[in-house]
Amino acid sequence: xxxxxxxxxxxxxxxxxxxxxxxxxxxxxxxxxxxxxxxxxxxxxxxxxxxxxxxxxxxxxxxxxxxxxxxxxxxxxxxxxxxxxxxxxxxxxxxxxxxxxxxxxxxxxxxxxxxxxxxxxxxxxxxxxxxxxxxxxxxxxxxxxxxxxxxxxxxxxxxxxxxxxxxxxxxxxxxxxxxxxxxxxxxxxxxxxxxxxxxxxxxx
Numbered sequence: 134x135x136x137x138x139x140x141x142x143x144x145x146x147x148x149x150x151x152x153x154x155x156x157x158x159x160x161x162x163x164x165x166x167x168x169x170x171x172x173x174x175x176x177x178x179x180x181x182x183x184x185x186x187x188x189x190x191x192x193x194x195x196x197x198x199x200x201x202x203x204x205x206x207x208x209x210x211x212x213x214x215x216x217x218x219x220x221x222x223x224x225x226x227x228x229x230x231x232x233x234x235x236x237x238x239x240x241x242x243x244x245x246x247x248x249x250x251x252x253x254x255x256x257x258x259x260x261x262x263x264x265x266x267x268x269x270x271x272x273x274x275x276x277x278x279x280x281x282x283x284x285x286x287x288x289x290x291x292x293x294x295x296x297x298x299x300x301x302x303x304x305x306x307x308x309x310x311x312x313x314x315x316x317x318x319x320x321x322x323x324x325x326x327x328x329x330x331x332x333x334x335x336x337x
Contacts, residue, residue, distance in 0.1 A: 181204065181330055182242055183197070183200065183221075183242055183243075184242065185197045188231045189225075189231065190224070190228055190230075190231060190278060190279070192224055192279060192280065192281070192282070193221060193224045193225060193228070196217060196220045196221050196224065196282075197221060199217055200214070200217035200218065200221060203217055209329075211300075211302070211326065211331070212287060212289070212302065214331055215287060215302035215304055215324050215331055216284045216287060216304060218243050218324060218331050218333065219284065219304040219306055219322050219324065219333070220282050220284065220306065221240075221243060222240045222243040222244075222322065222333050223240075223279065223282060223306055223308060223320060223322075224239075224279045224282060224308075225239035225240045225243075226238075226239045226240040226256070226260075227239075227260075227277060227279050227308070227310075227316060227317065228277065228278045228279045229260075229261065229264055229276035229277055229278070230276045230277070230278040231278075232261070232264055232267075232276075233266065233267050233268060234264060234265075234266045234267070235257055235261045235262055235263070235264040236253075236257060236261075237261075237264070238252070238253050238256045238257060238261060240252075240333070241253065243332070243333050244332060244333050244334075245294070245325070245327070245332035245333070245334050247295065248333075248334060260316075264276065275312075275314065276314075277310050277311075277312075277314050277316045278310060278311045278312075279308050279309070279310060280308075280309050280310055280311045281308060281309045282306060282307070282308035282309075283306065283307055283308070284304055284305070284306055285305050285306065285307055286303075286304070286305040287302060287303065287304050287305070288302070288303045289301070289302060290302070290303055292323055292325055292334070292335075294325055294334050299325035299326055299327060300325070300326040301323055301324060301325045301326070302323075302324045302326075302331070303321060303322070303323055304321070304322045304323075304324065305319070305320075305321045305322075306319065306320055306321075306322070307319045320336050320337070321336070321337050322335065322336050323335035323336075
């Protein structure tokens with residue numbers, strides 16, 4: 134009888150251990166993939182799908198608030214809208230200090246949906262490939278952080294994307310980093326206006 138009780142007790146401990154291990158594994162995985170999406174969301178412009186997170190830099194937060202003000206104006210000034218989306222895209226893509234891993238790619242929410250998967254893949258294999266995992270905020274790896282940014286030129290145009298012609302904005306930007314580590318400092322972006330929303334579709 135005692136042996137049977139001991140066996141039952143051992144089995145119970147094994148079951149509890151498996152369940153606990155599974156929960157911990159799920160929790161770590163969940164935290165890893167939802168760190169910015171859930172835990173750190175501060176503000177969301179729901180109509181446009183733009184979100185501000187606790188981990189975003191002060192430069193990003195300031196420009197996000199400017200974007201919010203632009204989108205609250207009626208009618209919307211699309212030239213100003215294009216400038217702010219371009220700034221936020223660049224800041225988020227080229228600031229790696231707040232990214233938790235090589236798969237935590239910035240700028241995704243400003244891209245046209247048909248570009249997102251390829252962009253993630255390309256960035257993960259290039260700019261982001263050496264970003265170390267940083268779940269506890271103690272990473273010592275030296276990474277770039279955009280410290281200032283300006284739009285040097287903006288032009289209204291037309292752009293054909295997926296065989297459809299859209300109103301478009303060509304935006305040229307220059308930026309600086311907190312420390313120059315040899316990363317890009319300028320880009321020309323093409324944004325299209327699709328259903329009253331602007332999307333980045335090209336960078337050169």
